[in-house]
Amino acid sequence: MKVLYHHRTQGRRVEGVHIRGVANALRELGHEVRVVSFPGADPELEPGVPSGPGPAKGLAASPAAAGDEKGRLAGLVSRLPGVLFEFAEIGYNLLTWWRIRVEIARSRPDFIYERYSLFLFMTIWIARRRGIPVILEINDSAVVQRLRPLWLKPLARRIEAWCLTRATGIVFISTYFKELLTTHYGQLPPSVVSPNAVDARFDPGRHDRDELRRRHDLEGRVVCGHMGVFARWHGVPGFVEAIIDRLQDTPALTLLLVGDGADLPAVRREVEARGLGDRIRLPGRVPHHQIPEWIACMDYAFLPDSNEYGSPMKLFELMAMGVAVVAPDYDPIAEVIEPGTTGWLFPRKDMRACVDQVIELSGRTDERQRVGAAARGYIERERRWRNNATQLLSLLPGAGKAST
Template sequence: MKQRIQPEQHSSYTMRILYHHRIASKDGQITHIEEMVEAMRALGHDVRLVGPEVHHSDTGQGGSAGWVGRLKKALPGAAYELAEAAYSLVAYRRLCRAIADFRPDVIYERYSLYQPAGVWASKSTGKPLLLEVNAPYAIARRKYGNLKLGWLADRFERYTFRGAERVFPVTQVLGEFLQSMGVEASRIRVVPNGINPKDFEALPTAEAAKAKLGLSGKTVIGFIGFVREWDQLDRIVDWLAQRPVDDRVVLLVVGDGPVRPALEAQARRLGVVDKLHFTGVVARADVPAAAMAFDVALQTALVPYASPLCLFEYMALGKAILAPDQPNHHEVLTRGVDCEMYEPAVMGSIEAKLNEMVSDRERCLALGVAAGQTLRTRQFVWEGNARKVIAEAAALIPVRGSGR
């Protein structure tokens, strides 16, 4: 019988982890990968990455970089999805070569649709597969009209979810969904997103951050991210136009996005162009300093299973958060204690909450302090996430030299 690693051995056992992904864009997905790899290595483990390198050429303007982006544009939707599925064969061979060379203890994979290579490699080599799941992409892509071969996508998704020894959804909502797809509850461990504390050291004061951006004396409603239509920032621009002419409230977007031209045109039409500010694409390391200018940090409506990176960044910044009243947010925050929430489906709800918050500075400061405390107390940090993953991995592998 093979001897398993005991809990007390976790801290002294150097694990070899083969980290597989299929990410081709430089966005929050790459942030997650880089932070988890850095955290695992900081804990003393040996991590090798296997995946496309095209994200290094991404300009941060959205979409996929390099040949992947060109392929998406060139092929009809169904043909591109077949190409995605076919790429699994390439990824499988790449994984098998890496396994033979690196001899990992486990395979850790960031889930992508049409990507069963990790399951195949696990079954053919006996290496346990740990699967990080940020979204059920067959459903997500179907919702936004980007899925043509839904029947095939569903088959791949179920096969991949069920083929992993451990599955790490980012929310309990997503974990329950995985169970409904046939994943055993005993294989599921919820691991939400987090932050790296060192990214939030030596930040400027809110006043200094505002001054640098030319927003001194303003009350700043802030949003971090690549803005798309579903973020509904057009509602915030409408709200700004409804406030008094001499109002000093502005919307600051730390980022860019495809709807920026439409939002700026809307602001010009409504006479509030001076109240809408975009930083444009900002280097990841510079985002916290820019976001320190926020008085209210805005999390707009999103899918109910997500664990948005910016939510944890807002907490780390100690900002008053306004978020949609959704189960995934209740897993992290407590309404009226460390955040305020609005009803995303109710017209006027977000606007009413914003009116309340911008009129009560002391309340916002208190919410921000509480949000920061929640982050620290519950340890929403990448190192903590890495420790959870390592503990689960260690429970699946035998000690070297014990008959493996």
């Protein structure tokens, strides 16, 4: 089948990982996928990875300089104050009207797959007029608490209700999200729940753990790791503050915190002021294709906080590498982790409980290895991108009954 995959993100961070994962999985299943991206964005060109000489997979590429200019324009738009930014999002429907019509005429897709964005209704409108099935992937909503305040909330919810109730099918990232939107919008089209997933690079067999630990001076240590943004809503600063006085009780334990963000400088200053630079390693942000090498250095990991509806990509990447995770008991995480079998859960927002679990597990080598192996087994069976692709295809008319 021919698939038109449309999204309105810049595809630079985790959203790009997701887009590449689903698009490539559909191709591996034998389908032709054309990705239509935000102008100037190309999530299929993974940052830090040289592109090959083959033809472009996504929308026709423009010169690098033009792409840079569009990227800068997107950055300026994203910094518009409140309601002006939301009016720009609404205006994006005009560009979508032109681009989707051109792509339908060019590639004649059998169905459209769209990563849903607030205020974006044009794809649904065109698909219904043309009789083309359209599946929405829901990662955001007007009914959840967002980092960026929503000024036109009543309008956003009306557009969202219209889109969700008129799609052919819906892909939710968690059961919690599905139940929440069903409560707000009533009966929805057929749906599936597809948490995030990983690709084949996240395989411990592809990496020399001993050599990597030597390279990063982590030999003979118990390494507990974390990946992600240093920001209050992810809980890393709070975790460091809570554990920093207890590291003396666990001399073998080293924390490896990979990532960057607004709070990283403050965390780094605190670590240096306490003389703990050797016990709390802060390598900063690394390209996504290098993430498996850093995970390979870890014995186990922690996720100090999340949100009620999201599906943290890092959770799956860690588990795929045989690294089990101490994580808060939000419903989407509890949907993935079976306590004591594929990971460990602690009461959400209870940072002391998180730290206690991390400290306790530092001395339990056998348990870490047993749970890590089970976590990897779960990912191999259920959370590769091919699973997500198979699930979304089940929503097409005549493909069989999906969960509702």
